[in-house]
Amino acid sequence: MIIMSFKRKLNLFDATMIVVGNVVGAGIFTTAGFLANELNNPWFFAGIWIFGGLLTLCGALTYAEMAGMFPRSGGDYLYLKAAYGPWAGFLLNWICFWIINPGSIAVLSIALVKYLIGFFNYSGVMSEKLIALTVVVFFSFINYRGIRLTGTTHNLWTIGSLAILIFFIIGGLTSGKGDWRHFTGSETNAFSISKFFGPAMIAVIFSYSGWFVSAYLGDEVKKPERNLPLSLMLGTIIVIVLYAAINVVYLYAMPIESLKGVINVGQATGERLMSSRFVQAITLAIILAIAASINATVLAGARLSYAIAKDGFFWSHFEKLHTRYGTPHVALFIQAALACLYIVGDTFENILGAVVFIMLLSSIGSALAHLILRRKKPLLERPYRTPFHPLIPMLFIIAYSYIAVQIFLSSPVRSALGVAIALSGIPFYLYARGRESKNTANLVAAVPSSHNADIPNKEMMTRITYR
DSSP: OOOOOOOOOBOHHHHHHHHHHHHOSTHHHHSHHHHHHHOOOHHHHHHHHHHHHHHHHHHHHHHHHHHHHSOSTTTHHHHHHHHHOHHHHHHHHHHIIIIIHHHHHHHHHHHHHHHHHHHHTOOOSSOHHHHHHHHHHHHHHHHHTOHHHHHHHHHHHHHHHHHHHHHHHHHHHTSSOSOGGGGSSGGGGOOOHHHHTTHHHHHHHHHTTTTTGGGGGGGGBSSHHHHHHHHHHHHHHHHHHHHHHHHHHHHHHSOHHHHTTOSOHHHHHHHHHTOTTHHHHHHHHHHHHHHHHHHHHHHHHHHHHHHHHHTTSSOGGGGOOOTTTOSOHHHHHHHHHHHHHHHHHTOHHHHHHHTHHHHHHHHHHHHHHHHHHHHHOTTSOOSSOOTTTTHHHHHHHHHHHHHHHHHHHHOHHHHHHHHHHHHTTHHHHHHHHHHHHHHHHHHHHHSOGGGGGGSOOHHHHHHHHHO
16 A cells, blocks of 8 residues: 655745735735724824734744644644644634635635636626636646645746735835825824724734745645744745835825725725826736635645544545645545535625634634643754744734634624534544544554554654654
């Protein structure tokens, strides 16, 4: 029997671009109008992106240590399992498998189709849903054909989007058509701490979401002990600089009063500083950014299912790799089928909204796992150590806990539904655990007693696994 394993074909640049491509999306163009309503101070309007980015960087620095400790596919699943036990990782995968990953793919595919239709002025016979289904199949097929093809195409989409955005920043700031006086004015005294750390900060933090994606790809990254932590940090820093610069361009083009309520600030700014034709370039940047996000979500989602199946807590078919392409093809197929089901059913947005609270809790749990593992397993090799410990992890935990509380208070019923969905996986975990224990007992019983001494004990197996 041939045991297939992942091939390490992604380098540091690939892993970093996967992080950048997964984070940068339409939010940077559509959030500014809302922020202008919340923050009347132009300096805080721009500064909130730096502040929110630094909080996100605290998360990246926290995850970087654990990514170096567990340089395998699985991300949060590995960290939760190491700190709390397999049940925590299983429940995360349970809700990711059924809702978060396929739901996100469905939402992003619908969004991509809407921008594509506007970009090409399409008025053909194919419906939006049918095109969205085609998008899901297309990206799943690329992922099916191999990690190198997936990484290369992802780089093209991400670099294409970044090139347009960099041109937008440089061209906008050097156009001479804006006014630096927009950064000063009568509005500068009207500032509220509660608004800064209220819905505005939540919107900014969500615009940075997805920064941890490379941690899910450890088995396919070269020198993962080094490149996984670096990709998390470098990718996050690139996005922080990019987001801050774009919002400076917004303020250079328009005073904060004029930004209020504008739905797509990127297009309005591009038209004012460049030309009406540049609006199409902004739309193309959004299309490429969404395409990169879909690709990264498909890629990471299948690896999470693979990781937990490999540990014996999920359907064994999900750990099977394609004999030619070396990809978890069964996991990719099921994930695509669920995403298509959500698109056809048109109910995914409400369901996905219900698990936002759980997504935050899982990130908080992983950050707490960092603190727990520092104490429980101090001898584990750490190629990278989070600086200013425990300040950095605590800042991240406090920030995400605050946002989680705000989300729960604003939608208690929906948040409770998300918790219920996660807890619904407990019976299945107990069944999987019992089955795995039975299989292990049968394996030990099948080995002659004279050879039992050759079987590593549980502590040694755990140490090897964590290595």
